[in-house]
Amino acid sequence: MKAGCSIVEKPEGGGGYQFPDWAYKTESSPGSRQIQLWHFILELLQKEEFRHVIAWQQGEYGEFVIKDPDEVARLWGRRKCKPQMNYDKLSRALRYYYNKRILHKTKGKRFTYKFNFNKLVMPNYPFINIRSSGVVPQSAPPVPTASSRFHFSPLDTHSPTGDVQPGRFSASSLTASGQESSNGTDRKVELSELEDGSAADWRRGVDLMSSRNAVSGGGIGHQKRKPDIMLPLFTRPGMYSDPHSPFAVSPIPGRGGVLNVPISPALSLTPTIFSYSPSPGLSPFTSSSCFSFNPEEMKHYLHSQACSVFNYHLSPRTFPRYPGLMVPPLQCQMHPEESTPFSIKLQPPPAGRKNRERVESSEESTPIAAPTMAPIPPRIKVEPTAEKDPESLRQSAREKEEHPREEGTMPGRTTEEEKGAVFARPAAPPTWPPGPTGTMSEEPLEVTEDSEDRSGKEPSAPEKKEDALMPPKLRLKRRWNDDPEARELSKKGKFLWNGSGPRGLATAAADA
């Protein structure tokens, strides 16, 4: 009876779509992995419903604050069917991310962590990030990062929906900084991290993709050497909006699809990484549905990226494998926390550590009694915070719908604005969104606090040299905290590889 935690439910209201099992497992996942914590966090972050619990901190890109640790832990516990979850444990998990470089802690600020979006996103969506703020409901980190190389290869044709094409472009031609030649790039791949296995992983992932691509589209041609990263873009013909996708890509037509793989629980796998948009909001890119990349823009991107990259050193490891990028149109609206389409495995009681006897809370076995949550029937997931589960879904959906306009408005045009925002400099974006359209209603409520990002930290520049290379094993150890630590470490001469695999960044940076 693991059924204890059956959260599973399909969105009834929505029409309950359930994703096929395969949807939940990505290629690389052996079994089926469940949602990962960081995915979950992102999901929460991108939902306004959870604003009080966790929210982006506006000052820093990717930085978020857990306003209610207990609640977050609870939500996480629910999601994982670990009633015993608490912030202490959750935070331990987050700490593990330090080494993986998915996250790092913002020192000095309580409950504040920062995503290493560069890592996450960049590679995936290079230029897409262009605009980050467009409409983000919550506050989205402006994710400056763009990556160096963009090569979108033909995504697989196999896209379920049969869509297809729109998405493919290879930016290689663009070569933003000009240095990016594709082939040269390969090596870049090897660059720094290759040494350690992580790179390998990363590569592998890429390879996978490429092979896929190759097969289908044969985009690049090198199946093995994949020139760069190719993202499969799946675009849907036009309507693909993922109502449920957290990051909502918004119904924007077109290409939004690319990155939008819904981060939904379904994909929660690592791959999700690229799936979701860095900016929490709905869809940063969305707006840029049609991104026109001009060399110049690219340049900008790179530039900005570079900056950000410095700040966050990305590492390939983060994007492990590209999973199911080709996820079919999953449409299911689920909440981050509750609706877990995938099979949730209920974990047995505290079997964990040799039954130390955590008798204290027997809830585990009996989920029914909502411990803290209280009146929430396990199955129904109505969270206090998210009181409106279903609604929230709708809400988001709604929002997306609403917003789309904004985005739509600026297909190419707003680019400028976007850039502005993004390029604005990572330092401190007070309120971002000047908003291209400004239609959004997102009000920076809590911003007050958030905006406090007084710390103008962005040591970045200097660090680049450090990137040279680091000993293989250090990699795990190395935590690249932004500043202080990083510096310390760096002093020691430890790590430093270039940011995202593509050394483009470095170069770009250098350029800059």
Place this chain on the structure above:
DNA sequence: TACGGAAGTG
């Protein structure tokens, strides 16, 4: 409050 080792789980 945060960190990270160690053991354990699925």
Place this chain on the structure above:
DNA sequence: CACTTCCGTA
């Protein structure tokens, strides 16, 4: 592999 659980330390 990605946590979960505990715990000692700071």
